[in-house]
Amino acid sequence: GAVELGPYRHYMQKEIFEQPRAIADTLEGVESITPDIFGDDAYKVFKKIDSVLILACGTSYYAGLTAKYWLEAVAGVRTDVEIASEYRYRDSVPNPNALVVTISQSGETADTLAALRHAQSQDMQHTLTICNAATSAMVRECALAYITRAGVEVGVASTKAFTTQLAALFLLTLTLAQVKGRLPEEREVAFLKEMRHLPAAITAVLALEPQIIAWAEAFARKENALFLGRGIHYPIALEGALKLKEISYIHAEAYPAGELKHGPLALVTEEMPVVTVAPADSMIEKLKSNMQEVRARGGELYVFADGDSRITSSEGVHVIRMPEHYGLLSPILHVVPLQLLAYHTALARGTDVDKPRNLAKSVTVE
Numbered sequence: 001g002a003v004e005l006g007p008y009r010h011y012m013q014k015e016i017f018e019q020p021r022a023i024a025d026t027l028e029g030v031e032s033i034t035p036d037i038f039g040d041d042a043y044k045v046f047k048k049i050d051s052v053l054i055l056a057c058g059t060s061y062y063a064g065l066t067a068k069y070w071l072e073a074v075a076g077v078r079t080d081v082e083i084a085s086e087y088r089y090r091d092s093v094p095n096p097n098a099l100v101v102t103i104s105q106s107g108e109t110a111d112t113l114a115a116l117r118h119a120q121s122q123d124m125q126h127t128l129t130i131c132n133a134a135t136s137a138m139v140r141e142c143a144l145a146y147i148t149r150a151g152v153e154v155g156v157a158s159t160k161a162f163t164t165q166l167a168a169l170f171l172l173t174l175t176l177a178q179v180k181g182r183l184p185e186e187r188e189v190a191f192l193k194e195m196r197h198l199p200a201a202i203t204a205v206l207a208l209e210p211q212i213i214a215w216a217e218a219f220a221r222k223e224n225a226l227f228l229g230r231g232i233h234y235p236i237a238l239e240g241a242l243k244l245k246e247i248s249y250i251h252a253e254a255y256p257a258g259e260l261k262h263g264p265l266a267l268v269t270e271e272m273p274v275v276t277v278a279p280a281d282s283m284i285e286k287l288k289s290n291m292q293e294v295r296a297r298g299g300e301l302y303v304f305a306d307g308d309s310r311i312t313s314s315e316g317v318h319v320i321r322m323p324e325h326y327g328l329l330s331p332i333l334h335v336v337p338l339q340l341l342a343y344h345t346a347l348a349r350g351t352d353v354d355k356p357r358n359l360a361k362s363v364t365v366e
């Protein structure tokens with residue numbers, strides 16, 4: 001049936017605020033980590049595979065990039081992530097022992113389906129999809145599946161589909177870690193507890209909306225923006241830049257902050273807002289020196305820090321403090337303010353937020 005907007009102005013805003021519920025639904029029924037949640041044969045398949053190959057487009061591709069950090073660090077499984085429209089036409093080296101993972105909100109994206117079929121035609125039969133549409137072609141054509149329960153997503157710019165994909169990919173990470181003997185029970189219990197706390201943690205992040213609205217006023221007057229992150233937050237910077245360009249039409253690029261000096265620093269002037277994803281993780285000190293490189297050229301920093309980052313507001317440095325530091329799951333929290341920033345900037349510019357020009361929700365033709 002029709003999806004109601006309720007108190008929200010746009011579907012995108014509604015969907016951003018639905019994320020606590022969407023994640024809770026996606027994790028519902030997961031009492032412990034067991035391969036069964038991906039399908040009956042999952043244990044047998046997971047025992048055999050020696051690597052992961054992720055195939056996806058758009059926002060789903062960025063979920064895959066985030067998962068690579070988790071899969072390699074926690075499960076110790078080598079992971080490649082490929083843009084589906086490239087992989088399907090590339091001569092790559094097939095590995096029949098890889099687990100091919102497609103990620104798709106719609107389950108009908110033409111390039112992702114073609115990439116899956118290409119892998120299958122190369123003797124790669126261990127397939128799994130993380131998908132938001134239970135009756136889609138993707139689910140029919142993959143041997144294993146995990147259905148995210150984001151619910152219908154109407155806004156062209158994906159939000160709750162992305163965070164639920166991340167939740168599912170973290171479950172996959174823990175499951176592979178367990179099968180590979182790398183998940184002691186205390187770790188399993190601790191991770192599950194953190195996952196169950198995600199809806200409350202996201203609710204606290206959503207309360208930052210008024211501060212983000214104030215930033216959006218400044219962004220609405222810009223034509224360019226740079227997004228920086230390091231490590232596991234680099235894909236989140238990419239997703240933040242994608243959201244901003246999709247709906248506000250501001251040119252935005254994301255860089256891993258260590259690459260600044262290899263090009264983008266040349267673009268930094270007083271006119272360039274630089275959004276920085278800066279939680280207190282192992283990269284924070286490196287990131288801070290990258291931030292100084294930006295300040296030295298007059299660039300204006302907009303920093304999403306957390307309590308332990310030890311970054312304070314000063315001339316040209318604006319800071320929003322995230323409510324808590326969330327360890328490995330931190331990307332799921334840090335993307336939320338970037339969604340809100342894109343949304344409110346687009347709102348201030350008066351664009352058609354839910355139906356941006358030239359873009360479609362589901363790209364079922366090449």
Ligand code: G6P
Pocket residue numbers: 057058059060103104105106107108109112156157158359360361362363
């Ligand atoms: C389109 C949508 C994006 C989405 C991408 C992949 O470009 O506008 O929001 O991320 O397709 O779609 P999928 O349904 O495969 O996740």
